[in-house]
Amino acid sequence: MNSRLVTIKLSGDKGTPVYQQIKDAIRAKMQSGEWQAGKMIPSENQLADSLNASRMTINRSLRELTAEGLLKRVHGLGTFVAEPPRHAHLVKLVSISDEIKQQGKQHSSQLLSVETVISDAELSERMQLAEKTPVYKVVLVHSQDSVPIQIEIRYVNPELVPDFLEVDFTETTPAEHLIKSIRPDELEHI
CATH class of the missing domain: 1.10.10.10 (Winged helix-like DNA-binding domain superfamily/Winged helix DNA-binding domain)
Known part of the structure; x- marks a missing residue:
């Protein structure tokens, strides 16, 4: 030049x-x-x-x-x-049930609790909510071929999924329900 x-x-x-x-x-x-x-x-x-x-x-x-x-x-x-960065999904939304089934294994889950809790300071900050906001909490144990492999503790903003407490989590996983209920750009993995 x-x-x-x-x-x-x-x-x-x-x-x-x-x-x-x-x-x-x-x-x-x-x-x-x-x-x-x-x-x-x-x-x-x-x-x-x-x-x-x-x-x-x-x-x-x-x-x-x-x-x-x-x-x-x-x-x-x-x-x-420099070439502009390629946009990629930072979090791939896949249900653990689907992951296990893709491996040819059997998925099962045991629901331990589903409730409304009041967010503390740390949870409020992570979810970007006001402190002491009611949020849904679900706790499950996921098993692969009857062997426990993961404990899932998930907090959900009730404003985004008001029917969350009504879902039968023996029939579907929380992730599957959230993927169906919320656009991916509204989800945040924390």
Whole structure:
């Protein structure tokens, strides 16, 4: 890339460090689509010449943008605009019953309790509810081929699933009921 073609305008804000102005300008080039994912950006020397900045200042800007995942530096090749992260489900919603059946095994569960409890400070924070909010709590033991393998303790916000206490958990698992009742983007695994 020819240094004459590097056109980056810094904000000129005296209160903002030069390296930050350079980061902001590079970020703007990427966001505008002028510098696209996978494409090489100008070298440190080209940027330093074009911006009348030291190579150390340019290097700091590029290092920080690399640490943020916006740039990718390849030794001996140059610096490239990083590919955007692929969106993936952070939690795959699968019922333990389905997992066990997929292995060709027999699933069973024993319901130990299902009740309404008052959330304490820790639970309220984790569920992002006001303290002392009523929540549903269910406790089950899941077995695979009659061997207990998991204790499930699940808290549910009654506003999201008002019929939760009415469900027969000997016929369906709490996870299966929640998957049917709530859109996946409303669920949060804590």
